Amino acid sequence: MEVSMKTDSLQKAYKDFDFIKPNSLEEISEILAKEKGRAQIAAGCTDIIPSLRKKLISPEKMVSIKGIPGLSYVEQDEDVVRIGATTTMTDLIESDLIRENFPALLKAAENVGSRHIQNSATVVGNLCNASPAADTAPPLLVYRAALKIMNQGKEREVELRNFFLGPRKTVLVPGDIVTEIILPFPNENSKSLFIKHGKRKALEISIVSVAVNLSFDENGKITEAHISCGSVGPTPILAEKTATKLVGLKVQGDEDLAFILEAISSEISPIDDVRSTGEYRRYVTCVLTKRAILACCGKGDY
Amino acid sequence: MKKEITLNVNGNVYRGEVDTHQTLSNVLRENLNLTGTKEGCGVGECGACTVIVEGRSINSCLVLAVDMDEREISTIEGLASKPGEIHDIQKAFMDQGAIQCGFCSPGMMMSTKALLDQEPNPTDTEIKKGLSGNLCRCTGYTKIFEAVKSLKAEEVK
Ligand code: FES
Ligand code: FES
Numbered sequence A: 001m002e003v004s005m006k007t008d009s010l011q012k013a014y015k016d017f018d019f020i021k022p023n024s025l026e027e028i029s030e031i032l033a034k035e036k037g038r039a040q041i042a043a044g045c046t047d048i049i050p051s052l053r054k055k056l057i058s059p060e061k062m063v064s065i066k067g068i069p070g071l072s073y074v075e076q077d078e079d080v081v082r083i084g085a086t087t088t089m090t091d092l093i094e095s096d097l098i099r100e101n102f103p104a105l106l107k108a109a110e111n112v113g114s115r116h117i118q119n120s121a122t123v124v125g126n127l128c129n130a131s132p133a134a135d136t137a138p139p140l141l142v143y144r145a146a147l148k149i150m151n152q153g154k155e156r157e158v159e160l161r162n163f164f165l166g167p168r169k170t171v172l173v174p175g176d177i178v179t180e181i182i183l184p185f186p187n188e189n190s191k192s193l194f195i196k197h198g199k200r201k202a203l204e205i206s207i208v209s210v211a212v213n214l215s216f217d218e219n220g221k222i223t224e225a226h227i228s229c230g231s232v233g234p235t236p237i238l239a240e241k242t243a244t245k246l247v248g249l250k251v252q253g254d255e256d257l258a259f260i261l262e263a264i265s266s267e268i269s270p271i272d273d274v275r276s277t278g279e280y281r282r283y284v285t286c287v288l289t290k291r292a293i294l295a296c297c298g299k300g301d302y
Numbered sequence B: 001m002k003k004e005i006t007l008n009v010n011g012n013v014y015r016g017e018v019d020t021h022q023t024l025s026n027v028l029r030e031n032l033n034l035t036g037t038k039e040g041c042g043v044g045e046c047g048a049c050t051v052i053v054e055g056r057s058i059n060s061c062l063v064l065a066v067d068m069d070e071r072e073i074s075t076i077e078g079l080a081s082k083p084g085e086i087h088d089i090q091k092a093f094m095d096q097g098a099i100q101c102g103f104c105s106p107g108m109m110m111s112t113k114a115l116l117d118q119e120p121n122p123t124d125t126e127i128k129k130g131l132s133g134n135l136c137r138c139t140g141y142t143k144i145f146e147a148v149k150s151l152k153a154e155e156v157k
Helices: A025-035 A048-053 A089-093 A096-101 A103-110 A115-120 A123-128 A137-142 A240-246 A260-265 A278-296 B024-031 B088-095 B105-118 B124-130 B141-150
Strands: A002-004 A018-020 A039-042 A061-064 A074-077 A080-084 A146-151 A154-159 A164-166 A176-184 A190-197 A208-216 A222-230 B002-009 B012-019 B050-053 B056-059 B072-074
Touching: A025 A039, A025 A061, A025 A146, A025 A176, A074 A096, A080 A096, A080 A123, A089 A096, A089 A103, A089 A115, A089 A123, A096 A103, A103 A137, A103 A190, A103 A208, A115 B056, A115 B105, A123 A137, A123 A176, A137 A190, A137 A208, A137 A222, A190 A278, A208 A278, A222 A240, A222 A278, A240 A260, A260 A278, B012 B024, B024 B050, B050 B105, B056 B105, B088 B105, B088 B141, B105 B124, B105 B141, B124 B141
Parallel strands: A002 B012, A018 A061, A039 A061, B002 B072
Antiparallel strands: A074 A080, A080 A176, A146 A154, A146 A176, A190 A208, A208 A222, B002 B012, B050 B056, B050 B072
């Protein structure tokens, strides 16, 4: 059966825009170069539509990359895993590569919004939004991810730790498009974990989130450490100083981690907002970091 | 700005112009008169607008209709196979008293459909996860949960 649509529509909530569906990365590049910042790249749209409604963005052109063939993948390439620009949270959750090697990232993807959101939202989009609370940012930071960025046919790589500049601000300039996340495999003898703390289990923006990735020698001594926290600063934070203090330790229990509160406190700058107070965030960051470290060291549950 | 698109909704092909800023939920309700799909929050938090696109449940309020050009969409109106009949999911919700005001019900049922299509015998946790994106303002969660449980393939047999 074929039916025609009524063409009258509801009064629009926001400024009119053009909608373009390019067929290849090259085509996007051309459009972005021509539009110089007037174009908004759209993939899952789970954040763009609320932002349009709140009038946080008012693009003249929306460039949808969702339909571009070959941009959705999770694949191994020698010693790295590559995640494509339109790969969704559900794609990550269903990937054996991620399930077997990147448990903290898997957990974070499972914690994004709801099943429906996970089916639409992309991982690259989660990073490009640059929310301090982006669920996948802390795990990707502790796994030392990098981003491949294209601008008018030229490619460059930026480490994720250098990508975020502030709330909703990144190093991306007009014309840029993130085409891929590059994820090195974790060390042989390593453990990683992600903990999200919110008021409920679904559809929740984190109050605090913590990801930890620790490597050990054969005696259980920590040889390499990465800690990252979300929602406790203007960007997702890589707590490098605290992590460095863990190297060389063989953690037996809580008593070995007494320094964490002070160390982690000096690296975060949590604020009061509708979800929580800054003080509570500071305390919970410490608690979750300790729990995550202990669990990675096989000394406790989280 | 207007764009011409083709939508396949419940097996019917619709062709016509939509505004670029219209969400799928808006087009379903306003242009196609398929008002079974509800819009509650409009920002992805309540799931009243849940539809299935090629096997996956999504929030139709969080996707632009123009972006759904040529895609296959299932809504609550297509759940039962014939007009005048109801689907097992609808029957289970009725039998278990899982409907109060009914505003969340189309979304809840579409989430249930997507869940059972993927996993005919979901565990309790899987059911909760599958419905995690749907809020019931009447808070009838226990009965909704029981309704989904009664639909598990092993229960039905
Ligand atoms: S209306 Fe779409 S999630 Fe609430
Ligand atoms: S039955 Fe009223 S919102 Fe669920």
